[in-house]
Amino acid sequence: MLGPVVEQALTRRGFLAGAAAGGAVSLTAAACSGPAGPAGPGPSPSTAPGTSSPPPSSSAPPSSSLPPSSTGPAAPSTAALPSVPPWAPGAGELQPDVKLRAVQLVEALGSWPAGAGGADAARSRVSALGLDPSLVAQAGSLRPSAEAVSLRVVDAQYGGLLADSASVLVVCEQSESSGATLTAGGTTVDVRLSQARPRWTVTELHPAQPGAPAAELSSAARQVLTSSRIQLPPAAHADLASGAVHDSVLTAMLTLARTYSFAVSVVRSGHPVDVFGTTRPSDHPLGRAFDVWQIDGHAVVDPATPTELVDAFMRAAAAAGSYNVGGPRQLSGGATANQFFSDDTHHDHVHVGFRS
Known part of the structure; x- marks a missing residue:
């Protein structure tokens, strides 16, 4: 990711x-x-950027007596x-x-x-x-x-x-x-x-081990990769570019982006293979989930973030097709009894998972 x-x-x-x-x-x-x-x-780097000239040797005349062309080339720049x-x-x-x-x-x-x-x-x-x-x-x-x-x-x-x-x-x-x-x-x-x-x-x-870029990507993947309302960090971007993320995930991202701008933390790679502390496979490595740490510029973990913003995002994720939405609070309702969940692990982000 x-x-x-x-x-x-x-x-x-x-x-x-x-x-x-x-x-x-x-x-x-x-x-x-x-x-x-x-x-x-x-x-920061140990050397400052820019160029420098080598010091004159002890046998060379003072620099003021040298013609301009004899000062020598500048040393290569360091980025x-x-x-x-x-x-x-x-x-x-x-x-x-x-x-x-x-x-x-x-x-x-x-x-x-x-x-x-x-x-x-x-x-x-x-x-x-x-x-x-x-x-x-x-x-x-x-x-x-x-x-x-x-x-x-x-x-x-x-x-x-x-x-x-x-x-x-x-x-x-x-x-x-x-x-x-x-x-x-x-x-x-x-x-x-x-x-x-x-x-x-x-x-x-x-x-993370995202995999090589795919020769072709779905339309949904291309739209997410170029969306200005969905921020993808390096490994998550590589996950999408590899073609290993299900379109159910990508379509939900695009649906949510109509209402919210949000920052993704993890999609497929860089996440535990199993749900932590269990032997139950996580949806993330299968390309069927994504996590969001920031919504409309507000970090989920920040106590100053309006609870109604995070809760509304969670409900919108469920409406977009997620069967398993986790976050900092346990929400009521849902299409199934377990559609929403909350625990200490999800105190700092919203998890959005899909069956396929």
Whole structure:
């Protein structure tokens, strides 16, 4: 769960449209020389953008006596990464430190300044968090082959929350710097945790594996991918582009988008295979569900978000054909006794599931 943002010169929707066409999106440093864009977690590069000239040798005459053409060519530019602050949990979180623990690991693994991209450096950053450095081997797509990477967490939502274990789905966008080029990337990571003192510990990482883009897509998939009212993070965008999402899901998204603008967190990849804490298959990996973390600009988890907005969205999802709508409150009514549900896992998002 592929539609990232290059903060300085590439709009999010512009990238998604480019990614839907199947190609990698990159910008030269000249296109990225403007001011940094909105904040997102991850360190900035260790060298400033722009050019520099090599210092004169001790035997060379002063630069004032040299003809202009003898100063030599400028050194190659280094593409500037967005400087972004670390993610922090907001109001309304049930277990804020559980999410923070998961996000801090993803930030440590998925962002680094120039010169710090190797596995040894990553293990050091993980160890500094008091976590097992062997987790680096499970990072997968979270660690692209780039000289430097900046990471912004779009959302951190529960894939499951029990008394002594949890799944946190960390949805992120990445800007990858290789020489003078910035490339937009990103993924979603299912971070598994278990209760420990003084803080919960991370036991496993499961990065999204969306699959290759399909040669052809349904009309519904193309409409969702280009909709300005449906925000798709990188892995979710890649799920749709792979053709592995059922049209029942896509049609419901388009129906909801007539009334609401909303941000999707997870569709198919990057979600637990089974409903967390059970052996019952989840609808997500089957391409039959999607989760929404923000409606009309309001985060579901935010206590300031009007309850009637979230509740109305849940009822609209049911009317759009979902047999299984979960959210922060238990709603009454429904076509079946179990059409609506609520639990701690769904305190921070709306789940919309389909049978086919």
